[in-house]
């Protein structure tokens with residue numbers, strides 16, 4: 225049973241059918257999935273959600289399918305970690321890490337959007353799926369296409385980390401490296417989508433894809449005991465995830481699943497690719513595209529598709545945005561690893577480092593609940609930290625050599 229009315233233009237509110245469409249033909253505004261919230265409110269309760277499997281599909285009334293999900297049915301419900309050690313280091317009272325570095329099956333939050341997009345692609349009858357990727361999306365489309373018996377094409381900038389490249393090609397997909405940055409890849413893929421008629425997760429299926437991100441927010445709220453956090457810090461690439469976390473929390477209040485939805489959203493970018501945070505800091509709602517230059521490849525988008533709407537979501541929530549250098553993001557990765565035992569990738573390092581910065585600026589108060597969004601896994605971006613951690617000493621397998629190390633205190637501790 226479906227609760228999806230159709231698609232609706234975010235600007236002029238013109239209605240469209242549930243097809244592979246993403247821009248309004250009247251005003252060129254982006255299309256968004258439109259739900260029958262009145263009916264959902266009658267159907268959905270905390271008890272009903274709690275009775276279901278621990279996956280993102282426990283919120284299925286709020287996801288854009290007509291039938292049951294067919295791809296990625298086990299994605300989501302990742303841990304919300306109470307981060308007491310990191311809280312102490314940062315000097316805050318109540319801190320959590322939403323840990324999508326262990327999402328199933330490809331260790332990033334992109335498994336959520338891909339599960340939604342590929343399930344929709346199958347509903348719409350597509351046989352071939354594709355994407356333009358900064359890394360994690362390609363990993364997930366390739367893996368989940370296999371599960372769904374779909375053919376896949378992945379287009380990525382040629383300079384990505386080995387973990388992202390091999391973590392895509394291993395699935396037997398068609399993978400194409402392209403010289404230059406993501407923005408060129410994305411432009412070319414729009415033309416390919418038109419010409420070849422494939423389902424591009426983040427282009428012609430973007431309205432459905434983006435809805436998958438909401439479950440990251442739904443889960444935070446449920447895992448906090450049906451309470452909205454006061455502050456959430458989110459790494460931004462195209463700017464979609466941060467918008468959808470805000471939407472998810474508001475949706476849950478609208479449906480009576482929580483009492484209040486007073487959450488401030490904070491966007492995090494790398495300074496070498498910071499068109500959104502720069503606009504926020506300048507008090508502007510106009511994105512000035514940039515050419516990315518950062519090791520945070522997974523969030524290196526110079527001309528973000530949802531830039532304008534992410535700025536709006538940040539402002540309306542009473543939040544802010546910041547960016548950090550590559551050095552700072554590496555420190556962020558190491559800080560999370562050494563306090564909470566969580567190894568995140570570059571985007572997660574950005575989120576941690578931006579949180580630290582916003583606390584220092586007193587943009588975020590120290591005595592209210594804070595959630596840091598950890599969206600990807602550090603084992604995929606080893607290049608970022610390879611030369612920034614200690615090397616283990618190598619000894620023969622005898623106790624005397626170890627005793628000697630202990631005496632000289634030469635055991636590696638990063």
Ligand SMILES: *Cc1c(COP(=O)(O)O)cnc(C)c1O
Nearest residue numbers: 360461462463464465571599600
């Ligand atoms: C894609 C991605 C993001 C941001 O996604 P947008 O919705 O495009 O802003 C954040 N973190 C990681 C690890 C990602 O792969």
Ligand SMILES: [Zn+2]
Nearest residue numbers: 233236248251
């Ligand atoms: Zn329109």
